[in-house]
């Protein structure tokens with residue numbers, strides 16, 4: 001019996017398996033509106049039968065986009081364009097999810113395949129960026145406007161409006177993007193948040209805005225919808241956010257309507273990054289990127305809090321994913337680059353793990369033919 005392919009229910013939603021398509025920016029939207037590329041991209045993962053297919057970081061307002069080509073969900077046109085995508089994912093028996101995001105001080109950049117640099121002020125597509133403090137991410141990044149308390153409170157409502165639109169668009173799970181140096185994370189980390197009011201200072205104050213957003217979004221979406229929160233479990237910078245802080249945050253998130261903590265790491269600073277091991281020693285870049293390098297973060301959330309956890313980061317092999325799920329290190333296993341490389345990864349993993357010996361997981365349009373093909377010669381997994 002495969003743990004990876006055992007369904008899991010969170011609130012009112014049953015996920016058919018634990019494989020998750022991690023949010024993956026495609027930098028292919030127009031004015032925040034999904035294009036045929038988004039349908040092709042996300043529907044492929046649904047044909048591949050991932051239990052939960054997350055749409056990429058989707059901005060709650062225009063200045064919250066990472067690039068001018070990022071998805072948004074601040075108007076009705078954007079909602080309408082997402083509806084066929086969620087309908088198709090649903091039709092395949094998978095759960096459509098959306099990651100709601102605000103890029104904060106890391107907004108207004110060019111897509112990675114066009115350089116990934118902050119847009120210069122004279123670029124017609126650039127916009128002023130915002131953050132908890134007037135601290136730039138690093139050299140070449142613009143100095144953000146320090147949000148006022150009224151602006152912070154208004155942003156909570158902006159997240160709420162985006163969450164309501166997400167439901168209208170057909171999404172059945174929502175993730176709040178609290179990682180990678182974007183707005184919510186930048187409030188949490190002492191590297192980027194140096195406010196001296198109620199939204200900065202000690203960890204309680206730095207958590208206030210992300211917790212207010214979580215609580216308000218939960219109140220807006222009702223009790224049935226699963227809410228995920230992606231964290232950068234560690235900043236990996238001296239004086240930054242630590243795994244102990246993440247446990248504190250997770251316990252607070254549990255009190256504020258979040259169900260699952262998705263454990264990523266890093267991204268708060270544009271300065272060279274290094275990560276720390278459990279003893280606080282810097283990891284080299286190569287050791288930090290070994291398979292499953294972020295799984296221990298998810299494991300601590302599972303063991304030390306009431307919340308479910310999601311592991312992500314260089315998870316490649318079906319056996320590796322199965323081990324994470326069966327050992328209880330994480331409840332969900334998310335894939336990014338590997339599932340782009342092989343969008344039918346879940347179908348093949350289910351066969352490798354003997355969870356689908358008869359091709360029953362396959363879409364009916366493929367099953368009858370692939371099944372017959374298998375009788376002629378063995379199929380690769």
Ligand SMILES: Cc1cc2nc3c(=O)[nH]c(=O)nc-3n(C[C@H](O)[C@H](O)[C@H](O)COP(=O)(O)O)c2cc1C
Nearest residue numbers: 022023024025056057312313314315335336337338
């Ligand atoms: C092309 C690309 C786009 C990404 N976009 C997002 C995103 O929108 N939101 C997010 O939280 N992480 C994003 N990430 C990070 C992935 O979700 C994932 O955490 C990371 O790639 C590690 O998983 P992997 O080793 O399986 O790729 C992106 C990564 C890639 C490669």
